[in-house]
Amino acid sequence: MTTSSRYYLFLIFLLVFASVKAKNIPIRQSGLIGHSIAEFIPEGFDASLVPSLMLQKEPVIKKALPAGWHIVPEFSFNEGKASAVVHLQGDISLYGGGEVTGPLLRNGQTIKLWNTDNGAYGTDGGKRLYQTHPWVLGVRKDGTAFGILFDSYWKAGLKTDSKAIAFNTEGALFRVFVIDRKSPQEVVKGLAELTGTIEMPPRWSLGYQQCRFSYASEQQVKEIADTFREKQIPCDAIWMDIDYMEGFRVFTFNKTNFPNPKRLNNYLHAKGFHSVFMIDPGVKADSTYAVYRSGSAKDIWVKDVGGREYHGKVWPGDCAFPDFTMPDCRDWWAGLYKQFMATGVDGVWNDMNEPAVNDEALPKDQRLGTMPYTNQHRGGGSLPAGPHLLYHNAYGRLMVQATRQGVMAANPGKRPFILTRANLLGGQRFAATWTGDNLADERFMKVSVPMCITLGLSGQPFSGPDIGGFLGNTSPDLWAKWLGFGVFLPFARGHACAGTNNKEPWAFGGAVEETSRIAISRRYRLLPLFYTLFYNAHKTGLPVMQPSFFADPKDLSLRDEEQTFLLGSNLLVVPSFAKEPKLPAGKWEKISLVDGEQSDPYQAKLLLKSGAIIPAGNIIQNTGEKSLETLTLFVNPDSRGNATGELYWDSGEGWEFNKGNFSRLKFRAKKSGSKTILHVVAHEGSYPINEQVAHLKVIVLKDGKEYSETGSLKQGVLVQM
Numbered sequence: 001m002t003t004s005s006r007y008y009l010f011l012i013f014l015l016v017f018a019s020v021k022a023k024n025i026p027i028r029q030s031g032l033i034g035h036s037i038a039e040f041i042p043e044g045f046d047a048s049l050v051p052s053l054m055l056q057k058e059p060v061i062k063k064a065l066p067a068g069w070h071i072v073p074e075f076s077f078n079e080g081k082a083s084a085v086v087h088l089q090g091d092i093s094l095y096g097g098g099e100v101t102g103p104l105l106r107n108g109q110t111i112k113l114w115n116t117d118n119g120a121y122g123t124d125g126g127k128r129l130y131q132t133h134p135w136v137l138g139v140r141k142d143g144t145a146f147g148i149l150f151d152s153y154w155k156a157g158l159k160t161d162s163k164a165i166a167f168n169t170e171g172a173l174f175r176v177f178v179i180d181r182k183s184p185q186e187v188v189k190g191l192a193e194l195t196g197t198i199e200m201p202p203r204w205s206l207g208y209q210q211c212r213f214s215y216a217s218e219q220q221v222k223e224i225a226d227t228f229r230e231k232q233i234p235c236d237a238i239w240m241d242i243d244y245m246e247g248f249r250v251f252t253f254n255k256t257n258f259p260n261p262k263r264l265n266n267y268l269h270a271k272g273f274h275s276v277f278m279i280d281p282g283v284k285a286d287s288t289y290a291v292y293r294s295g296s297a298k299d300i301w302v303k304d305v306g307g308r309e310y311h312g313k314v315w316p317g318d319c320a321f322p323d324f325t326m327p328d329c330r331d332w333w334a335g336l337y338k339q340f341m342a343t344g345v346d347g348v349w350n351d352m353n354e355p356a357v358n359d360e361a362l363p364k365d366q367r368l369g370t371m372p373y374t375n376q377h378r379g380g381g382s383l384p385a386g387p388h389l390l391y392h393n394a395y396g397r398l399m400v401q402a403t404r405q406g407v408m409a410a411n412p413g414k415r416p417f418i419l420t421r422a423n424l425l426g427g428q429r430f431a432a433t434w435t436g437d438n439l440a441d442e443r444f445m446k447v448s449v450p451m452c453i454t455l456g457l458s459g460q461p462f463s464g465p466d467i468g469g470f471l472g473n474t475s476p477d478l479w480a481k482w483l484g485f486g487v488f489l490p491f492a493r494g495h496a497c498a499g500t501n502n503k504e505p506w507a508f509g510g511a512v513e514e515t516s517r518i519a520i521s522r523r524y525r526l527l528p529l530f531y532t533l534f535y536n537a538h539k540t541g542l543p544v545m546q547p548s549f550f551a552d553p554k555d556l557s558l559r560d561e562e563q564t565f566l567l568g569s570n571l572l573v574v575p576s577f578a579k580e581p582k583l584p585a586g587k588w589e590k591i592s593l594v595d596g597e598q599s600d601p602y603q604a605k606l607l608l609k610s611g612a613i614i615p616a617g618n619i620i621q622n623t624g625e626k627s628l629e630t631l632t633l634f635v636n637p638d639s640r641g642n643a644t645g646e647l648y649w650d651s652g653e654g655w656e657f658n659k660g661n662f663s664r665l666k667f668r669a670k671k672s673g674s675k676t677i678l679h680v681v682a683h684e685g686s687y688p689i690n691e692q693v694a695h696l697k698v699i700v701l702k703d704g705k706e707y708s709e710t711g712s713l714k715q716g717v718l719v720q721m
Contacts, residue, residue, distance in 0.1 A: 036190065042173050054197060098455060099454075115131060119437035192541020203527075280352040304375055312371055344556055426459065463545075506543035518594050518600055587636070612635075613669060697710050
């Protein structure tokens with residue numbers, strides 16, 4: 001059957017169901033597909049019409065639901081639109097929904113799932129943003145939890161109130177997956193079992209990064225890099241926005257301002273920087289442009305409802321759009337990266353991939369901000385032909401899949417780093433994300449915390465905002481406040497829009513420059529902790545940045561705490577803007593990483609959990625330097641004098657860690673009279689970490705005081721208290 005035939009059968013399917021006007025749809029099949037993970041399939045579900053791009057593999061029902069399983073969705077289909085409702089019993093705290101504004105606690109919230117280019121999008125909830133995550137996490141009073149994944153990326157609304165969770169789509173019937181486990185952490189792990197985890201990122205991508213729309217020339221990029229090094233402010237990456245291109249044509253370089261990208265990248269590499277370049281999906285419709293010609297020759301562009309090549313206006317003017325539902329198109333797109341990456345480009349930034357289209361010339365009631373819903377995607381492989389209404393929310397996800405394929409093929413020995421604006425639940429397998437075109441405003445600074453926490457609870461651990469705010473001018477006070485905690489978000493990048501003031505760390509005067517140096521240096525000292533947490537996220541799906549209620553899911557007072565957050569499970573971050581935050585119970589001790597931080601009012605407080613050990617390294621200027629020359633372990637013994645912790649480390653690049661070339665150390669501290677003894681109690685992997693660690697320093701925290709001693713990994717450390 002041809003793709004066009006399948007497309008029209010699809011439309012007939014919708015029309016038939018619309019004419020029937022069926023309301024309640026019975027469940028055709030249900031059962032367990034994994035540990036406490038249930039699948040529910042309604043009558044009339046056709047996998048060829050609603051293919052899953054969220055799941056990492058097709059699930060198989062292995063056994064019947066256990067007696068007493070009570071979270072069961074109710075399906076309906078009305079006028080061609082499928083819905084599912086899950087009724088709730090008792091007091092449930094609801095979270096999730098992916099990239100959302102508004103509060104962390106999602107009870108009483110409604111969001112539209114339709115990826116949209118929405119700059120300065122507001123902070124009060126309900127706004128359409130750039131990504132689609134049809135997922136809800138529920139936490140009961142006793143700390144047990146459940147999660148619901150609605151396996152559809154049709155245009156939809158998601159409503160979460162105290163009595164029910166409702167998911168209403170504009171498309172065909174879909175499956176629902178329910179995870180019911182003993183804790184929210186275990187539920188998030190279950191989500192990762194369904195949708196996959198991030199790949200281990202290159203270590204440089206965890207460093208601080210600097211961007212502007214746009215650094216206008218090769219010379220300006222060099223000056224930015226030189227200033228970071230001259231001022232001893234750590235940084236690992238400089239970003240190139242669209243002005244590096246020739247007339248905004250993707251995969252090209254401006255002959256005047258960026259005439260020799262390989263020379264620029266070599267310069268950056270020599271100074272310990274990496275480079276990230278933007279690539280949008282819109283391809284200038286220009287018969288003299290090689291990328292457009294090659295795409296046209298392969299007939300891979302999205303078509304309109306009449307079968308003609310669709311053109312929409314983006315930065316270059318009239319553009320054609322790759323139809324990423326087609327395997328041939330993804331292969332073609334991937335192939336474009338070989339020559340591009342050969343210039344020394346390290347990372348790729350996919351933007352405008354909702355896809356965004358400038359249709360402001362149309363009357364207001366006809367503006368969509370994207371391509372027409374009736375445009376045709378031809379599909380192929382496991383994907384059916386279908387309208388843009390079906391594939392819109394998956395467009396960015398399919399684009400970054402193709403991008404990752406190309407970057408991997410171009411540099412198979414390196415770990416790709418890809419950042420995307422648009423994505424779909426499960427798309428964390430292909431790209432990191434940032435929270436889009438925010439505003440230089442204190443409200444956006446504050447909402448960036450629950451936004452990134454929620455992304456982590458929705459399967460995407462690698463996220464962060466534009467620190468300082470992208471749109472509008474940033475004040476010195478706002479920059480300092482934002483950077484003071486922003487350096488502890490998983491993705492840490494300063495960014496600025498064209499026409500706004502400079503937003504590099506030195507742009508706000510000497511005092512804020514020193515604040516910036518301290519803040520960024522604190523992130524680099526915690527690089528061993530960040531790297532360990534990213535490895536755990538890669539293996540388990542647990543987020544790097546976690547809500548404070550994860551410290552005690554039974555503590556109801558923490559359920560709506562959205563000013564503070566945890567790094568992993570042991571380090572609590574309290575931003576300077578936080579007013580009367582609700583802190584987890586227990587003996588949390590303050591740690592100090594960099595001289596001057598305690599007297600700087602903009603720095604976030606860092607509190608270490610009782611019974612925990614976390615690793616820290618040296619202050620370095622980039623991740624290519626020796627972070628572990630002195631490995632510091634901060635220890636906060638529990639009431640019995642015990643504490644545990646771990647460190648993961650490898651080369652920071654490449655795939656040898658998959659063959660065992662890594663080190664995973666587990667530490668244990670025990671009280672012995674007035675002393676604390678710390679030992680390495682387990683060592684997994686063959687990476688020669690002893691060659692990296694020249695000195696081991698242990699700092700024991702007790703009642704606001706520090707007790708320290710040095711030693712070695714092999715012999716352990718004895719700290720007199």
